[in-house]
């Protein structure tokens with residue numbers, strides 16, 4: 249079984265099309281939606297874990313999406329949260345589009361759910377204490 253986390257970005261004109269369902273119907277791929285934001289007439293995105301019996305099958309499904317105008321990228325970078333530096337000010341939760349960062353109540357503690365993170369980096373530039381950062385999935389090196 250071949251499986252890969254893939255980020256799909258849909259331009260506004262196709263964001264309402266049910267293209268992802270075609271992955272199963274036409275290419276026998278399985279997918280698990282890790283996070284998504286699709287709105288009418290706006291750019292949308294989905295983070296999917298796509299699984300296939302073979303890499304060839306996976307590639308055919310990805311080609312189909314690209315042919316329809318979907319941009320495809322892989323999370324080569326990952327986001328980390330330095331718990332020792334975080335002051336739980338909440339600023340990052342206001343910019344996070346996927347709710348990967350949220351406030352746990354009543355503790356008022358800011359939690360990072362990396363499964364929902366689309367690696368948009370908005371929290372990295374927003375965090376006043378630099379608790380949010382970026383590292384390479386390949387080398388595990390801290391980049392920001």
Ligand code: SF4
Nearest residue numbers: 334335337338340375
């Ligand atoms: S913006 Fe930075 S310091 Fe504030 S809650 Fe988020 S990670 Fe913590």
Ligand code: SF4
Nearest residue numbers: 344365366368369371
């Ligand atoms: S990079 Fe930060 S702001 Fe963007 S989805 Fe991940 S946690 Fe949220």
